[in-house]
Amino acid sequence: MSQVLIVIALAAAAAIAAVxxxxxxxxxxxxxxxNAWAQIDVQLQRRHDLIPNLVETVKGYMRHERELLENxxxxxxxxxxxxxxxxxxxxxxxxxxxxxxxxxxxxxxxDLKASANVLALQEELASTENKLAFARQYYNDSVMxxxxxxxxxxxxxxxGIFGFGKREFFEIDDPGARQAPAASF
Amino acid sequence: MWEQIRSNRRxxxxxxxxxxxxxLGLGFVIGEASQPGAGLIGLVIAFIxxxxxxxxxxxxxxxxxxxxxxxxxxxxxxxxRLYNVxxxxxxxxxxKKTPDVYIIDTxxxxxxxxxxxxxxxxxxxxAGLLAKLNRDQLQGVIAHEIGHVRNRDILFMxxxxxxxxxxxxxxxxxxxxxxxxxxxxxxxxxxxxxxxxIVMILVAIVFAILAPVLGQIIYFAASRRREYLxxxxxxxxxxYPEGLASALEIIAAGSSEPIPGVSRATAxxxxxxxxxxxAVGLFSTHxxxxxxxxxxxxxxxxGEASFKAYQGAYGNVTRRASxxxxxxxxxxxxxxxxxxxxxxxxxxxxxxxxxxxxxxxANRYTFVDCECGLRIKLPPTYRNPSVxxxxxxxxxxxxxx
Numbered sequence: 001m002s003q004v005l006i007v008i009a010l011a012a013a014a015a016i017a018a019v020x021x022x023x024x025x026x027x028x029x030x031x032x033x034x035n036a037w038a039q040i041d042v043q044l045q046r047r048h049d050l051i052p053n054l055v056e057t058v059k060g061y062m063r064h065e066r067e068l069l070e071n072x073x074x075x076x077x078x079x080x081x082x083x084x085x086x087x088x089x090x091x092x093x094x095x096x097x098x099x100x101x102x103x104x105x106x107x108x109x110x111d112l113k114a115s116a117n118v119l120a121l122q123e124e125l126a127s128t129e130n131k132l133a134f135a136r137q138y139y140n141d142s143v144m145x146x147x148x149x150x151x152x153x154x155x156x157x158x159x160g161i162f163g164f165g166k167r168e169f170f171e172i173d174d175p176g177a178r179q180a181p182a183a184s185f
Numbered sequence: 186m187w188e189q190i191r192s193n194r195r196x197x198x199x200x201x202x203x204x205x206x207x208x209l210g211l212g213f214v215i216g217e218a219s220q221p222g223a224g225l226i227g228l229v230i231a232f233i234x235x236x237x238x239x240x241x242x243x244x245x246x247x248x249x250x251x252x253x254x255x256x257x258x259x260x261x262x263x264x265x266r267l268y269n270v271x272x273x274x275x276x277x278x279x280x281k282k283t284p285d286v287y288i289i290d291t292x293x294x295x296x297x298x299x300x301x302x303x304x305x306x307x308x309x310x311x312a313g314l315l316a317k318l319n320r321d322q323l324q325g326v327i328a329h330e331i332g333h334v335r336n337r338d339i340l341f342m343x344x345x346x347x348x349x350x351x352x353x354x355x356x357x358x359x360x361x362x363x364x365x366x367x368x369x370x371x372x373x374x375x376x377x378x379x380x381x382x383i384v385m386i387l388v389a390i391v392f393a394i395l396a397p398v399l400g401q402i403i404y405f406a407a408s409r410r411r412e413y414l415x416x417x418x419x420x421x422x423x424x425y426p427e428g429l430a431s432a433l434e435i436i437a438a439g440s441s442e443p444i445p446g447v448s449r450a451t452a453x454x455x456x457x458x459x460x461x462x463x464a465v466g467l468f469s470t471h472x473x474x475x476x477x478x479x480x481x482x483x484x485x486x487x488g489e490a491s492f493k494a495y496q497g498a499y500g501n502v503t504r505r506a507s508x509x510x511x512x513x514x515x516x517x518x519x520x521x522x523x524x525x526x527x528x529x530x531x532x533x534x535x536x537x538x539x540x541x542x543x544x545x546x547a548n549r550y551t552f553v554d555c556e557c558g559l560r561i562k563l564p565p566t567y568r569n570p571s572v573x574x575x576x577x578x579x580x581x582x583x584x585x586x
Contacts, residue, residue: 032279035279043276120265123266123269124265124269127265134273134274134276134277134422135276
């Protein structure tokens with residue numbers, strides 16, 4: 001009789017240990033995903049901060065590009081205001097493509113291209129876009145791992161009990177945006 | 186990535202234990218050889234030597250290595266581009282803290298990573314690396330080093346190198362002692378255990394000669410494997426294997442100038458072996474660089490950046506079936522490869538000047554820009570309050586930062 005009790009106790013202990021391990025694994029993945037999203041936020045914020053500075057610096061030189069600069073300022077405003085993963089991704093993609101146009105436009109102004117100030121700003125902006133791309137890549141990796149874990153047996157049971165939800169990918173619609181942005185000029 | 190680190194860690198533990206057994210066995214045999222029954226004392230002494238060295242290396246191994254190579258810490262202001270590239274790769278790898286960045290004053294292009302864990306990591310690059318690589322290539326090299334940090338190679342390699350150091354030290358002390366004093370003392374002892382004692386001494390001599398060799402084979406085999414894995418990580422992080430591949434070409438072509446503070450024990454830490462360019466086989470610390478390049482370029486065919494693509498290319502190039510990438514990493518997400526960043530048309534002279542300026546800034550030089558276009562660089566030892574421009578003769582007031 002006591003042997004049966006011991007076996008039952010051992011089985012229960014093993015089951016609890018397994019649940020704890022699965023739960024901790026899920027928590028770790030969820031934290032990783034949250035951190036990855038926070039990193040994207042940091043880079044978006046940084047980009048929003050850099051843009052007015054860049055526009056201000058190049059405005060004086062780029063008389064023929066007034067419209068482009070206005071569009072960039074508008075797109076920035078829209079990106080700052082965007083809420084939720086989907087709309088934000090769309091607004092940021094718009095901004096990315098406009099900044100690409102600005103980069104090409106700057107090529108036509110030799111004075112501007114050579115200015116140390118503009119060069120430093122461009123390096124910062126290019127690197128921020130790189131960081132954004134890498135942060136997005138890491139975020140999507142984390143989301144995929146989390147979602148796979150939530151769907152697959154046996155962690156799906158634990159995920160169901162404790163209410164772990166699947167996350168949304170940070171999608172890019174524009175295939176051109178997949179290309180990491182220009183790094184140097 | 187987590188599964189991969191864990192599988193890496195298991196393998197590391199096995200290697201570290203093998204190395205520790207080698208070290209303790211050496212201590213025991215030498216103890217027995219010095220005096221029957223003293224094996225335990227020898228074992229304890231070997232353990233103490235190892236613990237002291239391991240503790241020192243755990244807490245300051247990275248600093249010692251950086252000091253040996255004369256590396257200087259680089260701030261964001263000293264070289265924004267280098268710093269940005271490191272941050273980009275930190276983000277790609279999902280590390281929480283940006284490693285410290287150091288620069289070494291030599292034109293030989295090379296780099297290494299060191300430290301205890303991802304929160305206490307440092308990456309050092311040479312001035313030659315900065316001068317000769319474009320941004321994509323620099324990114325590839327930094328990604329390789331971040332790969333070492335991410336895969337927890339840095340602590341493991343430091344630990345192994347310390348144990349190898351302890352083994353070499355103990356066998357050397359024993360062999361020298363035997364050579365100078367051993368024979369004399371042995372002839373005076375005349376008790377019954379003599380026969381056995383002589384056998385023990387012979388065993389100890391063989392062991393003392395073989396242990397460092399064995400240790401080196403373990404160490405170098407481990408480091409070679411880790412180079413492949415760090416290359417694979419770099420390709421996954423950057424999604425652009427060609428960057429690292431062409432960087433390796435440049436590094437292989439230009440490593441004639443010596444790097445300060447490189448020894449047999451620290452060579453495996455660099456991205457490419459700074460000591461020799463020809464050694465292949467059991468004693469080479471790195472896989473042949475041509476092979477690494479061919480594998481990275483072979484990934485292009487699959488069109489995706491993943492550990493699986495690297496493993497496939499590895500099999501195609503080397504015709505070896507061994508698994509370089511842990512099984513668990515093969516199923517990880519595959520991102521499409523990206524194209525090259527538009528090339529920066531910086532002239533080689535300008536790149537060279539910028540690299541040296543970074544070294545000077547890291548060494549706390551003061552920069553004074555003259556109206557004639559000359560930039561006067563003053564070493565920190567320059568004490569005068571003013572300086573005369575050597576080209577146009579203008580007087581400048583020196584403002585130390």
